[in-house]
Amino acid sequence: MSTSTNILDIKNIEVMYDNVILALHDVSLKVPKGKVVALLGANGAGKSTTLKAVSTMLASERGKVTKGSIDYDGTSIDKQNPSQMVGLGMVQVLEGRRCFGHLTVEENIISGAYSRKLSKGDINQELEKIYTYFIRLKERRKSQAAFTSGGEQQMIAVARAMMAKPKMLLLDEPTMGLAPQLVAEIFNIVKELNQKEGVSILLAEQNTNVALKNSDYGYIIETGRVMLDGTAKSLLSNDQVKELYLGISKKGRKNFRDVLKEESLTKKKIN
Amino acid sequence: MVDELLFFMEVLVGGLLAGTMYSLVALGFVLIFKASATFNFSQGAMVFFSVLAFCGFMQDFNIPFVLAFILAAFLMVVVGLCTERFVLRPLMNASEDTVLMATIGLGYVLEGLAQAAWGVEVRRLDLGIGDFPVPWIADNLKLFISALDITAGLVAAIMIIGLFLLFKYTKIGLGLRAVADDAGAASSIGIPLKHIMLLVWSAAGVVALVAGCMWGARAGVQFALVDLALKALPVLIIGGFSSIPGAIIGGLIIGAVEKVLEVYIGPFFGGAIEGWAPYVLAIFFLLYRPEGLFGEKIIRRV
Numbered sequence: 163m164s165t166s167t168n169i170l171d172i173k174n175i176e177v178m179y180d181n182v183i184l185a186l187h188d189v190s191l192k193v194p195k196g197k198v199v200a201l202l203g204a205n206g207a208g209k210s211t212t213l214k215a216v217s218t219m220l221a222s223e224r225g226k227v228t229k230g231s232i233d234y235d236g237t238s239i240d241k242q243n244p245s246q247m248v249g250l251g252m253v254q255v256l257e258g259r260r261c262f263g264h265l266t267v268e269e270n271i272i273s274g275a276y277s278r279k280l281s282k283g284d285i286n287q288e289l290e291k292i293y294t295y296f297i298r299l300k301e302r303r304k305s306q307a308a309f310t311s312g313g314e315q316q317m318i319a320v321a322r323a324m325m326a327k328p329k330m331l332l333l334d335e336p337t338m339g340l341a342p343q344l345v346a347e348i349f350n351i352v353k354e355l356n357q358k359e360g361v362s363i364l365l366a367e368q369n370t371n372v373a374l375k376n377s378d379y380g381y382i383i384e385t386g387r388v389m390l391d392g393t394a395k396s397l398l399s400n401d402q403v404k405e406l407y408l409g410i411s412k413k414g415r416k417n418f419r420d421v422l423k424e425e426s427l428t429k430k431k432i433n
Numbered sequence: 434m435v436d437e438l439l440f441f442m443e444v445l446v447g448g449l450l451a452g453t454m455y456s457l458v459a460l461g462f463v464l465i466f467k468a469s470a471t472f473n474f475s476q477g478a479m480v481f482f483s484v485l486a487f488c489g490f491m492q493d494f495n496i497p498f499v500l501a502f503i504l505a506a507f508l509m510v511v512v513g514l515c516t517e518r519f520v521l522r523p524l525m526n527a528s529e530d531t532v533l534m535a536t537i538g539l540g541y542v543l544e545g546l547a548q549a550a551w552g553v554e555v556r557r558l559d560l561g562i563g564d565f566p567v568p569w570i571a572d573n574l575k576l577f578i579s580a581l582d583i584t585a586g587l588v589a590a591i592m593i594i595g596l597f598l599l600f601k602y603t604k605i606g607l608g609l610r611a612v613a614d615d616a617g618a619a620s621s622i623g624i625p626l627k628h629i630m631l632l633v634w635s636a637a638g639v640v641a642l643v644a645g646c647m648w649g650a651r652a653g654v655q656f657a658l659v660d661l662a663l664k665a666l667p668v669l670i671i672g673g674f675s676s677i678p679g680a681i682i683g684g685l686i687i688g689a690v691e692k693v694l695e696v697y698i699g700p701f702f703g704g705a706i707e708g709w710a711p712y713v714l715a716i717f718f719l720l721y722r723p724e725g726l727f728g729e730k731i732i733r734r735v
Contacts, residue, residue, distance in 0.1 A: 219621060222526055248623025260618035262611045273611045276604065277623030319618075326623055 168233075169195045169330050169362045170216065175230035177211050177220065177386075185211045185225065187386040191364075193330070198356050198363045200377035200394065202370050202407065208386040209366035210257055213332045216364070217254035218242050235329070248277045251329035255336065257366075259315040261322075263308030267299055270307050270318050274325030288325060295351055296321045313344035317351070324355065330362040331355070337369050345369065349376045370407040374398050382407070443576050444696050445689055450582030452688015453589040454651075457644035459665040459672065459680035460592065461637040466674045467613045468633040469521070471532045475540035477662025479638055481654075482547040483509050484645025488558055488654050489551040502642075509638025512543070517630045525626070544659060553656070558649040560584075585647045592643065593681055596636070600677075605632055613675065667715035673728025682726060687711045 170193040177186035186208045193199045201209050214220045215227050218239060232239050234252055242250070253274075262270050271292060275285055293300040296317045302310055307318055316336055323331055333352065337345040353376055355361050367373035374380050374394045382390040382403065390403065397403050458480060465473040486508050490501035520535050562584050566577040600606035605628070611619040612629045620626055648658055664687075665680075672683025695707045718725065 217621065219617070222617065222620065224526055244620045245623045245625040248621075253623070254621050256618055256621050260615050260621070262614035262618065264614050265607075265610055269607060269610075273607055273619070273624065274622045276608055276611075322622055 167194050168192045169235055170364065171233040172212070172216065173231045173233075175212075175215060175232060176228045177208075177215055177225055178228050179223065179225045181226070185386055186215070188230075189383060189386070189388055190230075191381050191388065191391070193362055193364050194379075196356070196360055196362055197378040198352070198365060198376065200373040200380040201364060201366045201383065202368070202373060202380055203383040204368065206385075207383045209383065210334055211386075212383070213254060213334050213364065213366055217244060217252060217332055218247050219244050219254060219256075245277060248326050248328075251327070252332070253323040253326045253328040253330075254332040255319045255323045255334060257334035257338065259312070259319045261307040261310075261315045261318045263306065265307055266304055267307055267310060267314075267318055268303040271299070271321045271325055274322035277326055288327075292321050292324055295324075295354060313340050313347065316340065316344075316348055320348075320351065320355075324359070324361075328361055330364070333363060333365045335366055335368065337367065337372065345372055352376065370403070371398075439575050441693075443578070444692050446576060446578055447582060448689040448692030449685050450578065450586045450688070451692065452685040453582075453586045453681070454644070454647050454684070455664055455668045455687055456589050456681045456684025457585065457592070457640065457647060458662050459668040459684055460589075460596070460677065461640040461644065462665055462669055463675065463677055463680045464596075464633045464637045464640065466669075468609055468629055469529075469532060470613075471529055471536060472674070473637065474533065474537045475543055476637065476641060476665070477659040478540035478543035478547075479509070479512070479641040480645040480648070480662050481656065481658045482512070482543040483638060483642035484558065484649045484654050484658065485547045485551045485556070487642060487646065488556045488649070492556065493551070502646075505642050506639050509642055510635040513631055513634030513636075513638050516634050517627055521630050521634075522627060540659075544656070548656075555653045555655040556649075558646065558654050560646060560650045562650065564651055581647070581650060588643060588647065589681065589684075592640065593677060596677055605629070609633065664711065667711040669725070670715040671718050671725055673725030676725065676727035679725055679727030687714070690714060 172189060172191050174188050174190050175186055176184070176188065178184055189208065189212055191199070191201070191212075201212060203209050211220070211225065214223070214225065216232055216234070216239070220226060221243070234247075234250065239247065262273065265273065268289070271289060272285060275288060280288065298314060299317055299321060302314060307315065310318065320331075320333070320336065336348050336352070340348065349372060352363060352365070356363055365373060365377060374397055377394045380391065380394050380397045381388050382397070390397070390400070392400070458476070461476045461479065462473055465471065465476070483505055487501055487505035490496045490504050491498065496504065516539060520539055521532070524532055524535055560581075562580050564579050564581040567580045567583065571577050600610060608619070608624045609629050609632065611624055612626060616626060645654070645658060648661060652658070652661075668680060668683040668687050670683075671686055672679030672681070691707045691710050694710045695704070699706050
């Protein structure tokens with residue numbers, strides 16, 4: 163991968179919260195233009211922190227990138243703030259959907275176009291285009307977002323982000339708490355957006371299996387470090403990944419704690 | 434009998450209209466509470482500051498009425514701008530309590546600045562509207578209702594409609610409602626928080642000016658306006674902190690209840706229950722309906 167084809171290039175970043183809590187030790191990853199990259203790991207591994215470092219939302223949680231560099235579309239994001247990042251075409255869909263509960267579904271989606279200078283007619287045109295991907299939302303356009311289902315709220319959050327016309331989407335656990343059928347539906351939409359709209363995607367997920375099946379490349383992080391990376395295919399067939407993240411093992415069932423013990427011989431733990 | 438009924442009507446209508454003056458002050462609080470979930474303790478000082486500046490422009494510099502009003506409104510926008518830049522932005526990631534304390538400090542700064550610039554004596558503000566009964570209404574309906582009360586009612590109605598249209602149908606209004614719901618999510622999709630803050634603080638400043646004009650015309654432009662603004666507290670508790678219609682209805686309720694109680698029950702307590710009756714009502718609301726009549730209920734999906 164040469165640098166010019168990467169829309170996002172993270173090099174050895176370290177992130178601290180409140181100047182004392184070290185959340186990321188050393189994370190490097192690349193997202194090639196037009197690809198879907200999965201960032202996998204357990205709770206607290208540093209997935210959300212990585213995404214927030216990229217979208218520059220860290221500052222609002224008293225976090226800071228203390229080492230390393232993040233380049234987006236060839237330039238450093240050092241001095242940017244979240245609304246500038248949105249202007250540059252990088253939009254994050256936060257963990258837990260975070261819809262505007264008191265606004266209607268349609269108002270939620272329209273709010274995504276806030277950073278763009280569009281006429282009313284343009285907005286309606288964009289809206290219709292978005293509805294072709296999220297057919298379900300069109301039926302519910304007038305309802306208050308807080309009263310829609312979890313799956314619908316996730317769709318609202320993605321649709322809202324798409325209204326900003328992003329070149330790159332950061333999705334933080336889009337399938338959290340959703341039924342398998344909805345998980346599939348969400349991923350179908352994500353794939354479609356990637357292919358038809360050419361949006362590059364960095365996806366943080368705990369649902370390793372589904373995420374890898376829908377991505378081109380994957381990174382596995384644990385306790386703030388990238389432990390493993392490779393093409394989605396190679397990771398899916400990797401024994402270690404199978405054992406730890408997919409729950410499939412050749413040697414029969416193995417206790418998760420045993421695996422961790424073996425691992426801890428080679429890895430230091432934080433916290 | 435008819436006389437008694439007429440008298441009751443007079444008390445009630447007078448109370449309702451006086452209530453709109455509370456509503457006007459409460460409106461300023463609601464605007465800021467919606468955007469930053471903070472009770473703005475400096476709202477009273479903003480009322481005092483703005484109307485004193487307005488009087489100062491007119492009386493010290495002989496600037497005509499309309500121009501002085503525009504200048505004062507502009508000054509409040511500048512205050513909003515400075516507040517956003519020097520108080521709110523540095524406290525962007527601070528807790529709500531910190532911001533709350535900052536608004537108390539801001540209040541003292543505004544009070545001091547106003548008195549340093551325009552002096553401490555009580556000023557008379559003449560809007561050209563008398564605080565005496567309108568003859569036409571007195572003759573035809575036999576009700577004695579102050580022209581100033583009617584004006585305050587009309588002004589409040591116009592401001593509500595204006596704000597409602599602003600929030601419901603403009604882009605920045607949508608942005609404000611989004612920020613009110615979830616500031617983090619709003620900034621993640623590129624809604625710049627500082628624009629929204631600037632908008633609400635400027636709007637709250639202009640609302641403060643209007644409220645100050647009404648109160649100043651009635652009671653004189655004086656330091657007591659700062660404390661008077663705290664009357665808005667029971668209004669907000671009853672109406673709901675985040676609701677603009679709530680601020681209006683709450684003001685009407687407080688105005689009507691306090692006048693009616695004062696006239697009919699007051700004598701049993703030796704009078705002057707106007708001062709505390711609204712707070713008793715507020716306590717009942719806190720006990721039985723803490724979100725107020727129109728406050729946004731916390732919506733939870735089950």
